[in-house]
Amino acid sequence: MAGIRTPQSLTRAGREEMGEKAPSMEEAMPVVFAEFVDVVGRLESHYRDMQDIEFTVEQGRLWMLQTRNGKRTAKSALKVAVDLASEGVISQEEAVSRVEPAALDQLLHPTLDPKAERRVVAAGLPASPGAATGKIVFDADEAERLAQAGDAVILVREETSPEDIHGMHAARGIVTARGGMTSHAAVVARGMGRPCVSGAGEISIDEKAGTFTARGRTFRAGEVITIDGSKGEVLDGAVAMIEPELTGDFQTLMAWADKVRRLKVRANAETPLDARTARGFGAEGIGLCRTEHMFFDDARIAAVREMILADDEKRRREALAKIAPFQTSDFVELLTIMAGLPVKVRLLDPPLHEFIPHTEAEMDALAAAQGLDAAKLKRRAKELHETNPMLGHRGCRLGVAYPEIYEMQVRAILEAALEVKQASGQAPIPEIMHPLVALGLEMKYLRELTDRTAREVFAGAGDSVDYLVGTMVELPRAALRAGDLAQHAEFFSFGTNDLTQTTFGISRDDSGHFLQAYLDKGIFETDPFVRLDQDGVGDLIRIAEERGRAVKPGLKMGICGEHGGDPSSIAFCETVGLDYVSCSPYRVPIARLAAAQAALSARSGQEREKDR
């Protein structure tokens, strides 16, 4: 076995293959070479890993100078671990523990061919890995139109907002001139598995002219660029790429990992494409299906705005009735793709003002285009304006103030479940999740709303399905009062993005202003939006787990923030005793491996405890 990795240059066969004429070590000093092969074999068995060795031969005597575990790419790490285990040098479990989960990210996306020429146009942050080539587009609608016409496009924006989601989905990659690793563009791109370069400050966009300028060169819309999201670079023209291979060693290691892990792995997904990708990567259900993205779709946004402008509940209900069929068909598709697996749907979360334009000019244009009353639109926009939207009229506060919105959504979810049941003969179990709950009485109100609506749907259909009702735990108060919430909830899903925002009092969107100073001065070791703050945010999760399960021992718990795909955060979820983690589809394999490693180290921790 050691022979496999004995450098080619030392063996006769290797040197012949390389076309070397001088004699190999094997030929020149056969005794020493045999000793060397023996020592290497013993070292690799001892350290149970590929060794990076320095040695010398003086006066016919072998001197080993240094040995250490070899560094390698994800691909070779995988190969080494699987080989060692296949040969019985290490156990399958040890192979699982050998591969760095985050390194897998390299394998899950296309990458630029290392031999290809790179003409760097601008540099930014490596916000989402992988490479993509396409035509420059500055507008989300245009990106969608061109993509539907079969073009590959790269969306280039100053920064992105939720209204750009359809354009981001349509694009092969995203570039922003502003924003950090946790900007909207970066987070959404990682979630979508789209390569992204964010904060490429060298790029100066002139949207009116349809150009961007960088390093003295001007690029027009339609010109082709390539982005390398793993390096944070924008490149001129098309660059050759290498497609990922997820077979062989990768599949073997994943199968071993799945045997040892305790935590289930779900995906955050709302589009059919994302759901299919997630299933392909081994997701065991959906942990977070956000419903607001469904509201931005062109076919529905008009009805959504009609609902927002409605003067009373009656008109709001009329507008909602127009959205309902779309919602139902969204859920039918999703539940069908995830057949046999749990699907957790979060009811509407963002403040309503996110669905209407913000500038006077945009409002005038919208009013003219859709025959709306511009003055009324502006008045309503003024009413809805918020100083701190993150802490505003959003989440279940929408459901409490306008119960008809949540009723429509609950109805759509359950009607979809009934339809899938009737079509497939197998009833899905939807999990209905209320966001931003802070009080026991709030959960009680939402639970009653959900159950009342379910009774109506089932009575109308003459049929029923099982469903679960629960809540996000994403506010400190929800964690502290988990006992109150547990009385009316069957599950908790820790929304660690918002929980980190409120626990620290830091807006993720605004953290770029000071995060660097905190990292530079060593106050933050890592960005708490990337790696879970186990001491603070984690303490609240521990408190919620204890207090929630004290009231309801079988309470199901998972995590659905960005941290759900971060290995160190997954290790924390294992120790706290959560049931699953949920992450973006492209991180599912990473999470599966990290969960397996977490289970292994929890087990060895328990064994150490026993030995004491």
Add this chain to the structure above:
Amino acid sequence: MAGIRTPQSLTRAGREEMGEKAPSMEEAMPVVFAEFVDVVGRLESHYRDMQDIEFTVEQGRLWMLQTRNGKRTAKSALKVAVDLASEGVISQEEAVSRVEPAALDQLLHPTLDPKAERRVVAAGLPASPGAATGKIVFDADEAERLAQAGDAVILVREETSPEDIHGMHAARGIVTARGGMTSHAAVVARGMGRPCVSGAGEISIDEKAGTFTARGRTFRAGEVITIDGSKGEVLDGAVAMIEPELTGDFQTLMAWADKVRRLKVRANAETPLDARTARGFGAEGIGLCRTEHMFFDDARIAAVREMILADDEKRRREALAKIAPFQTSDFVELLTIMAGLPVKVRLLDPPLHEFIPHTEAEMDALAAAQGLDAAKLKRRAKELHETNPMLGHRGCRLGVAYPEIYEMQVRAILEAALEVKQASGQAPIPEIMHPLVALGLEMKYLRELTDRTAREVFAGAGDSVDYLVGTMVELPRAALRAGDLAQHAEFFSFGTNDLTQTTFGISRDDSGHFLQAYLDKGIFETDPFVRLDQDGVGDLIRIAEERGRAVKPGLKMGICGEHGGDPSSIAFCETVGLDYVSCSPYRVPIARLAAAQAALSARSGQEREKDR
């Protein structure tokens, strides 16, 4: 004694005084009257309170039909309690426990003469008690100008913002067309002791025309109106008023209250006027001196903006050097007024964009007026813009990113303390408070910054003073990690406004959009910004107290949010073992009484425990 309160109409003397000719009960049925006086005396002794009695006399026999503790105004409640204690019927402590602290608010402000005619122009919310008469003014600058010229003005605004502070100070009262009981206008007005009617939606303001219209009538700037902040009414013209009397019974009861309370009572004050008012009302120090209001002053705002527009640290320091002398003289004045008492100064807290205008037009006007570069101002404003300013680059995050700002402030505080020491021979002990701390390492950094600056100041002056360094606890993480913070802090001040915002994930400024639905549906019993949420926010305070004092047993703790003046919240502070409460100057007497009652009920709770 009972005779004192036997209704006038029953006694001969009383009826004579009233000019009644028919015989009194005392004359008509002397035996029954004597029995009645005896029974009333026994009832009042038994219930130890003034009784509201129903009785009848049938065929010469007295029948007592009902008796209950009498309801009364704050003034009569005071009088009854002090009388009963003076006569030995009840103890002084019982007198203290008899008077509702919140009711004192009626006594602390001028009120409208109940006999005066009230022509109500518009109704709104009773946002801040008391009455005021003055000329209508729509602009804060104009309010200040007229007030300096000796006019009494009422500031009428759509809503107020921090830039209106000087106008609010200058005005006798404030009216807003929008905003709830916790709007900027309401909170600031209560803090200032200015009567305020908020959310008077009937008022439609036309700023350009300089008029407002309400109930079909139009009022011009300069016309006189009166506001009744206790009822939430705007009245036409000047209405006769009654000044508060804070002598006699009030002073007696306060002295008794001070004998029994354990909690100290400080005031939130930053202006000399507020500080003097607070001392007059018996404040035992300043619990929160906000320094940002000092930055808005006309004489300094230009230098503040220069600091914000500075391209580098050197220019920022040059601009700060211009603000420094103003800061020093602010603190000299404050420390002198509060001689012998502790003064807690909070370093700069709001995000920098609060100091520059927000609209393009305002920015152009400012640039033109002050010779600034308009394009640069706009670019900087865009850079500083935040999605959620509440969770943005504010608090100590300013001090970490721009240490020179906090250094200037620390220097100003300590130089002022030295100056007061030299002038008066008595050294004040300033307490330097860092806001919005979330991490132990953040506190360590700020502590080192403070101590380093202090060493420089003391070395330069050849003299020194004692000072304390501590932090606000206003983020959930600060409470959870109180042990880390305590290693570098000598005090904690619970900033329960922000702690409530982050614990609930509710922006106080935006809560108006849904708070009413929550109150209507019984999910909120009371507004958590008015009455402390003991279950959730209170839990964090308990956790912080335990974890902080576990590391540093002598850690001084107080509360400085709006809740510091709320009796039920003060009772909570007593049970948690805080050292003091701090509230707006006009609430100091309320807090003194509430603290006394809290001490009494804690004591009786302990006695009940002992009896078990």
